[in-house]
Amino acid sequence: MFGRYSLDKPGLILANQGETIEDYLKQVPNPTFRPDDDNIIPVLDDEYFPDDIVGRFKNFLKVVFGEKTLSQNLDFIARALTGKSTASPEKVIRDYFSKDFYKDHGQRYKKRPIYWMFSSGKQQGFNALIYMHRYNKTTLAKMRTDYLLELEAKLDAELTALSEDAVKNKARISKIKKQIDEMKAWDELLNNKALALIEIDLDDGVVVNYAKFEGLVRPI
Numbered sequence: 463m464f465g466r467y468s469l470d471k472p473g474l475i476l477a478n479q480g481e482t483i484e485d486y487l488k489q490v491p492n493p494t495f496r497p498d499d500d501n502i503i504p505v506l507d508d509e510y511f512p513d514d515i516v517g518r519f520k521n522f523l524k525v526v527f528g529e530k531t532l533s534q535n536l537d538f539i540a541r542a543l544t545g546k547s548t549a550s551p552e553k554v555i556r557d558y559f560s561k562d563f564y565k566d567h568g569q570r571y572k573k574r575p576i577y578w579m580f581s582s583g584k585q586q587g588f589n590a591l592i593y594m595h596r597y598n599k600t601t602l603a604k605m606r607t608d609y610l611l612e613l614e615a616k617l618d619a620e621l622t623a624l625s626e627d628a629v630k631n632k633a634r635i636s637k638i639k640k641q642i643d644e645m646k647a648w649d650e651l652l653n654n655k656a657l658a659l660i661e662i663d664l665d666d667g668v669v670v671n672y673a674k675f676e677g678l679v680r681p682i
Contacts, residue, residue: 463497463503463519463522464476464497464503464577464596465481465486465497465593468486468490468493468495469493469494469526470490470494475489476593476595477595478595479663479664480595481595482596483497483498483500483501494525495522495525495526499513500513500604500608501597502591502605503515503518503592504590504613505579505589506588506613510612511609511613515591516552516556519559520536523535536551537551540554543555543558560586564579568682574667574669575594575682576593576594576595577593578591578592578597579591580679581678582645582648583648585637585640585643585644586641587640587642587644587645587648588641588644590605590609592605594662595664597662599659599660600659602652602660605652605656606649606653610648617641617642620638621639652678655678660674
């Protein structure tokens, strides 16, 4: 999804600091599965963006195993994650990406993750993954304008619609309000960090670079 590897060429593809989708396409001009263009993949409660993590994952399964078996494969993966059958495999997979994937990734890389989860906090209002090798000093600004602020607007619109039957939608309304409050508080820090145009140096290692985004990324 981020271009570290490709279905069309063996070995590492993007593994140098600051590489972009253009660098990927120089090596793999016509990819079977195209990596994310802007190095920001939202991990949210629902599919609010075209590059939503579950949407991208489903597309990957279609490309690799075929569209006809998508439903079977989603069921298989959901069972593998929970140990039982479920009527909502996509929800199981979405919950895994938002709640458990990052813990698994941190353990696999011995608390030196190469994919970083930016998160607004406990309410899970906003989460997005980036690949550290593709990070650049404008990544945070893009995350804020193209995703965080866009999501706030979408949630505000959803609140308006839900308010037409406030009693029936009480729980969802309460959750969204808490998420929006969390996101607005987090936005202040994100904006300050974005304006700082933070640079990273891969030679300094993950721990040093990760610390530059304290308060924005999930603890490891």
